[in-house]
Amino acid sequence: MYHNWYATWMRHPILEVNFYGTEHGNEPVREWLQSLRGIDKKRIGEDIKTVQFGWPLGMPLVKHLNGDIWEVRINLSKSIARVMFVLDASSMVLIHGFIKKQQKTLKSDLGLAKDRAKKLRGHS
Numbered sequence: 001m002y003h004n005w006y007a008t009w010m011r012h013p014i015l016e017v018n019f020y021g022t023e024h025g026n027e028p029v030r031e032w033l034q035s036l037r038g039i040d041k042k043r044i045g046e047d048i049k050t051v052q053f054g055w056p057l058g059m060p061l062v063k064h065l066n067g068d069i070w071e072v073r074i075n076l077s078k079s080i081a082r083v084m085f086v087l088d089a090s091s092m093v094l095i096h097g098f099i100k101k102q103q104k105t106l107k108s109d110l111g112l113a114k115d116r117a118k119k120l121r122g123h124s
Helices: 005-011 028-034 038-054 107-120
Strands: 016-019 062-066 069-075 080-088 091-100
Touching: 016 028, 016 038, 028 038, 028 091, 038 069, 038 080, 038 091, 062 107, 069 107, 080 107, 091 107
Parallel strands: 016 091
Antiparallel strands: 062 069, 069 080, 080 091
16 A cells, blocks of 8 residues: 655654743743734744754754754744744744844844753753
8 A cells, every 4th residue: 555654744743842931921932923923923833833844954944053952044024033942852942032133143142042941951
C-alpha cells in the first residue's frame, strides 16, 4: 500500500508551541502579537508554524543566538520581526518578540530573552 509520508509528517507537529508566562500570569509574546496588525500576526503565525512542523530548521528562517536561545526571523510587509524561543522537551517556548529597528539585535532584547529563559528553567 502506498504511504504518503509527507502528508503524515505535515499533520503531526514536531514541536508544541507555548508562550512564556511571567510570575504574574502575563504572556508577553502573546500580548505583543495581539498589538500587531492582522496581516503581520498572520505572517508571524505562519513562520512559527513552519518551525513547529519542520524543526530542526536553519537560516534564513531560524538562527541560533546564544546558549539555548533561538530566533524566528520574519520579514513583514514594512518591517522585520523576531520571535525568540527556547526548546523545552518537545516544546518551543516563545520568550520574546519585537519589531527589529536596527541591523544588529540589541543587547537589551537578548538580555531580556536570557532572563526569561533562566526564569523558565527555574534559575532566577
